[in-house]
Amino acid sequence: MTLLAEIVLIVFAGIAVATCVALLPAPLPLRRRIPVAPGSPRPHQLVALERLVTTAGPSAVSVHAYLRPLLTQIVSHRLAARGQTLERMPEAVGREVLGDRLWDIVRPGRPFPEDRHAPGVQPQELGAMLEAIRRL
């Protein structure tokens, strides 16, 4: 091997070493642990209602046992502002004011559903009822 070839080899070796040195890992930044931000749990009231709306769809029992008391409470409050009560409201007036479907649910003395597996109130239908309540 000639002297020139040796010099070239050493130069290349030097360059390779310098490249390796440059590629060596730099010190990691100092780290301080940041406390984890708390999650944003949804209020229990809302979670319970979301569950209720979901279960009220396929179950008439759920509508009668859970949705009806809530709707009755809301409707009673709205009617009270108009000087009316559910208990003293004639059926014809109730159907006119609340709509047939909502009246069927909140009317006083509604019996427990005979068919436990009958379908309940679908969310779209419930949404329409809520709109009717808002209009009171």
Added chain:
Amino acid sequence: MKGSLSPRTPGVLALAGAGLIAALATGRPELALIAAPFLVFGGAGLVLAREPQVTAAVEPQRLRLLEGEGLTCAVRVRNDGPEPVEVEVAPVRTRNLAVAPAGTVSVRVGARSETEIEFSLRPRRWGAHGIGPVAVRARDVLGVTTWEGRRGGRLDLRAFPREDRLRELVAPLRTQPFLGTHVARARADGIEFADIRPFQVGDQVRQVNWRATARRGSLQVNQRHPEHSSDVVLLIDTFEEARDQASGTLDSAVRTAASLARAHLGRRDRVGVVDFGGTLHWLEPAFGTTQLYRIVDALLSSDIAFSYAWRNVDSLPQRVLPPGALILAITPLLDERSIALVSQLRMRGCDLSVVEVSPLDHVSPGPTAADGVAYQLWELQREALRARLRSLGIAVAVWEPGGALGPGLEEVNAFRRSAQPALRA
């Protein structure tokens, strides 16, 4: 401080070893010559490494400030060793404290000298924010060895909640026999005219109403209402909150409580605080500026504590709710226990009003159509709940975070004026 090799050092030593092995394998001394400086560098670094004597201390301008307010905090780094050292300082990093500069700050500290690094701090939320100890990393001159550790003590930066200026407050139904600013129902010396009655022995001449005396033909005196103070108890509901990424109902509740406490104390009322939640804390009513600082300090430690324990009015010590006190419940009305508490307090004849910190702004409807319907149902359910509380004689002010509290309090006063005979019964 804990010492360790710099991340580069193993690489340097590996290069040196590789060069020497290659020189032995190929029989070429030139490769050993290339590897030798790395070997010398690494070896010298390891031999000469001494643990630096670095200390650091956090020195904030002050320890009390308002939320959102900026503050300069100096970190004083001192090197007591005989060699200069490269020091990296990491600022405090907490969720609710904005720090600038946010990254690591490197500084060279000479032998037996000190230097100062300034950070800007800004609390995003009220509360106690820990600043310190400071994370420090020092390197020797050759950078072969590093030492990491924490220096300085912990300081608590207390960020007080921002307060609204309230022009109008809820007027109490009953007052206490101390000088204050509320016109009492009792008749005694005061400014507000109350009534006219016949002169009695002991009445002062300056109380005589000469016009009425001339009309009625006998001495008549004026009666007046005295100005008294009242007892105010701020009841903060910490059972549950609605929270988004930026803020929550508890944040607003604490700000409201601080505003109300300042305003009532400014009117010479005795003010106390009850933190009613998973954990129960209270501060008995007292007068003055010192009480304001006590209240704000107590509010800073307010937090949501999850608990299944049922609590009611019997859980509260009697001395926390003095007879005739005006109770202002600041609540998002999310937990049955707090709703039951306000109902029970009213049924026991307490003078009670509710400031409802609306959770609706912090919670959005879920993704499905059914969730949207549930959200509408929730709004109507809350409306019915408010109506039920009003039917019990409890004035309810709905306060939307970001809005002014004054109109809500005016609404409360209007309700109380219309329901006053029933409330006093």
